[in-house]
Amino acid sequence: MVKLAGTLVLVGAGKMGGAMLEGWLAGGADPARIVAMDPSPPPEMRELIARHDIRLNPDVAGITDAQVVIIAVKPQMMEEVLPRIAPLKSSKPLVLTVAAGKTIASYERHFGADAAVIRTIPNTPAAVGRGITAMASNPNVTPAQLALARTLLESVGEVVTVETEGMIDMVTAVSGSGPAYVFYLTECLAAAGEKIGLPKELATQLARATVAGSGELMRQSGTDAGVLRQNVTSPKGTTYEALQVLMAEDTGMGPLFEKAVAAALRRSRELAS
Missing domain, CATH: 3.40.50.720 (NAD(P)-binding Rossmann-like Domain)
Structure with missing residues (x-):
């Protein structure tokens, strides 16, 4: 109130x-x-x-x-x-x-x-x-x-x-700018689906629903993101194979996000100075 x-x-x-x-x-x-x-x-x-x-x-x-x-x-x-x-x-x-x-x-x-x-x-x-x-x-x-x-x-x-x-x-570098990171992830997932042969509209619908639904599942369950990831990853299955690329030590999403967040932090400090 x-x-x-x-x-x-x-x-x-x-x-x-x-x-x-x-x-x-x-x-x-x-x-x-x-x-x-x-x-x-x-x-x-x-x-x-x-x-x-x-x-x-x-x-x-x-x-x-x-x-x-x-x-x-x-x-x-x-x-x-x-x-x-x-x-x-x-x-x-x-x-x-x-x-x-x-x-x-x-x-x-x-x-x-x-x-x-x-x-x-x-x-x-x-x-x-x-x-x-x-x-x-x-x-x-x-x-x-x-x-x-x-x-x-x-x-x-x-x-x-x-x-x-x-x-x-x-905080700005993580959550303030973060929605744009998620939107871009959605764009990339849709583009990848289109590249392997899915119609563009279907690939976009699948990517949007997957990102939105996964976020809502994480919110409602309160379960750690790492645990949720493990729960949907079968040993040597399709998700496992994809994660070998996304989680690569030098070229995967982890290092990319570190660089992206660091760049956003640097710019935020410049703007606030």
Whole structure:
């Protein structure tokens, strides 16, 4: 249950912001305590906002009871957006960002060194309520604010807390960018099926269903991925033969993923510097 004592200000009602807004409303949040700030929200979000009579783009100066400010805009827009909403700092709100590539310090520059800031990195499955979000906070965040942040983020999936802000870049490399890795795996599996003679549409259908179903099995069973792999691998069978290629010590998926995740981590650190 999402309970708000003051106003929740959502800055950015795009895919991620919109998914969270839908989750908060489904979780019982009072629409009268929500403000959306977005010059051009997508049509479906504009309709949702209008249907629930949520305030859209009111004068920031008129919001005197901001409890939490959720920042869900693209990183390249941040320096244009933050000065406009900085007056909200007079209410001493929790500043919770779901935008990639911006450090806690960058928000403190706009909201003050005493601002309570939580930096998070969600991933795209949040759009269907199956995301996972990692969060790191500065010392100004109270236990109550941390609990509120967790409740708000759980509206789109699982939530984990990391010990240091530096770990957010590591999380980005694994789960933040991870959906793209899975989508590419699906592409590769479909292309391989087509190459051995399957019709393209059938190969694509098989690959998508296999990846989606395997993920759901792993989620529902809670069984370790390695155990699940072993369970479907018969000694000297077809899966075993394929895994000899995929698990090759030097050329298999393991070394490739190590390189890919390391590259993503390096870029995440560059963007956050």
